[in-house]
Every structure is written in structure tokens, then in C-alpha cells.
Amino acid sequence: MAINTILVVGSGTMGRGIAYISALGGYNVILNDINKEALDKAQNEIYSFFQAGIERGKISSEKANASKERMEYSLNLEESAKKADFVIEAVPEVIEIKKAAFEKLDQYTRDEVILATNTSTMSPTEIGSFTGKPNKVIAMHFFNPVPKMKLVEMIKGLETSEETASIVKGIATAMGKETVIVNEHPGFVTSRISALVGNEAFNMLMEGVGTPEEIDKAIELGLNYPMGPFKLGDIVGLDVRLKNLEYLHKTLGGAYRPSPLLIKYVKAGRLGVKTKKGVYNYEE
Numbered sequence: 001m002a003i004n005t006i007l008v009v010g011s012g013t014m015g016r017g018i019a020y021i022s023a024l025g026g027y028n029v030i031l032n033d034i035n036k037e038a039l040d041k042a043q044n045e046i047y048s049f050f051q052a053g054i055e056r057g058k059i060s061s062e063k064a065n066a067s068k069e070r071m072e073y074s075l076n077l078e079e080s081a082k083k084a085d086f087v088i089e090a091v092p093e094v095i096e097i098k099k100a101a102f103e104k105l106d107q108y109t110r111d112e113v114i115l116a117t118n119t120s121t122m123s124p125t126e127i128g129s130f131t132g133k134p135n136k137v138i139a140m141h142f143f144n145p146v147p148k149m150k151l152v153e154m155i156k157g158l159e160t161s162e163e164t165a166s167i168v169k170g171i172a173t174a175m176g177k178e179t180v181i182v183n184e185h186p187g188f189v190t191s192r193i194s195a196l197v198g199n200e201a202f203n204m205l206m207e208g209v210g211t212p213e214e215i216d217k218a219i220e221l222g223l224n225y226p227m228g229p230f231k232l233g234d235i236v237g238l239d240v241r242l243k244n245l246e247y248l249h250k251t252l253g254g255a256y257r258p259s260p261l262l263i264k265y266v267k268a269g270r271l272g273v274k275t276k277k278g279v280y281n282y283e284e
């Protein structure tokens, strides 16, 4: 089956980036959300991605215009799902929300349409079980910011077919991404390591080992990480990080017990860049 139209469900931080690179990859794109305001904001940000791409000489204005014309914005999931040849879900990391979305997608898409989830931690096997076609469900884990980050981590659930994995790899490649294909286990590869490092950094801060600046610098220059764990945590969102850790603690055990200091930051509403205050201060 030719893949012409990609439906992206959820137009938040991740969905808008995925929609943008899908359009640049030559696909028709439908970006769907339940919230009109979120959708309008996503459209504005996608236009600014195109503008930045042109200004940096990465894309021509002809390509930007052609890509923009291939995009539509929708509040009607049923109508959009009926037109889709491939779906990527990027709704919030809450199992009830994912379940409701996948049940509807299963109902409205054609049988052959693959349904991918951009979950950072959840089980593609469980998400597949919400549908009547678990062989066509796979996790397609993009990274933030989507236009910039090279990797798509693809995670096969128990029932995901090799054919599904191979088709999705082709789509990710057309979007300009590198892929790894792994089998499902909590946290996959990247979230499992990143959560552990981020949590340990909070424990070190709590123990008075060093300041955030010193710990970040040690990790960046001593271990050659592009970004220290506190800078990264503030970008990811400390609430998101805590939620991931709670899930990994439940599934993988004690090593992932959320640091009490991280819990305290989240309780204080210091969630990172998005609240202008996390480990670091972003107020002007």
C-alpha cells in the first residue's frame, strides 16, 4: 500500500514537530487535536519552523511552500482517520488517553493502516491490545526537538510484525531520521538510561556533592554528553521526568525510585523551562 497521507494525532510539543518533518518528507499531513487553541498554536509554530529552515538555508522557499500546502489541521478525528494511510499518535502520556485514542483509530482507519505511538515509556504491546490489529501497532519514539534530533527509536511489541517494522523504518528514513529497532522492555533504551542518569543527578544534588552547574559540567566535559542532566531535565520537564521514573520504578525496581529532591521540585511547581523555573532559573 502506498503511504501518501500521514495523520498525526496530538499537536503538542511532539506532534507539531512530527507533522513538520512528515511534510518535509513529502507526505500529505493531517494534524489533529481536540483543542482548537493547541492546533492554532501548532500551526504558528510549524510556520516558524519553515521560516527558520529557509533563513538557515536548510530548505528552499519553494519546498517550504509546497510542504505547507500539503498540510491540513483537523479537529475531527473520525474524518481524518478515514483519509490516513499511516498514523502517529502523540497525545499525552496517560494510558486512558492513549487507550481512547487507539480504540477510535482502530475503528476509523482501514485495516491495513499502521498505527504508531510516540510514547516515551509505555508498552506498545499493551497499546496494540486496544486495537484489533496489534501486528500493525509499533512505538515510533521521536526526540525533542523533533526537527533537530536524528534518532527514531522503534520498539516492537509482542505482536508487531516484521513487515510493520520495515514499513515504519522506511517512513522514518523518508523523514530524514536514523532508526534503531528494539524489542519492548520498560523504558526501551533511551528513556531507561536517561531517567537513571537524571535521577542520580538529583540524588547527588540532594547529597550536596556539587552545584547543578558543576554536576552538568562534569557530565558534559568528562563524559562527553552534549548536555548535562539538569539542563536536559529542565527541557524535558521535571514532571514528565518524574512520571517516567514512577513508571520505571514500578516496572524495573528500586534503581528507579524517584529522588525525593525531584519530587520536591515538582511539588513546588518548578517544572523546568516551561514554568520558567526548574533546577535553573529562566525568568528574564
Ligand SMILES: NC(=O)c1ccc[n+]([C@@H]2O[C@H](COP(=O)([O-])OP(=O)(O)OC[C@H]3O[C@@H](n4cnc5c(N)ncnc54)[C@H](O)[C@@H]3O)[C@@H](O)[C@H]2O)c1
Residues within 6 Å of the ligand: 009, 010, 011, 012, 013, 014, 015, 032, 033, 034, 035, 038, 039, 089, 090, 091, 092, 093, 094, 097, 101, 118, 119, 120, 121, 141, 142, 143, 144, 236
Ligand atoms: N515532550 C517530549 O520531550 C517527548 C519526547 C518523546 C516522546 N514524548 C511523548 O510524546 C507524547 C506527546 O507528548 P507532548 O510532550 O507532545 O505532549 P503535549 O502535552 O505537548 O501535547 C499533547 C497534545 O495532545 C492533545 N490531545 C489530548 N488528548 C487528545 C486526543 N484524544 N486526541 C487528539 N489530541 C489530543 C492535547 O490537546 C495536546 O495538544 C507523549 O506520549 C510523550 O510521552 C514526549
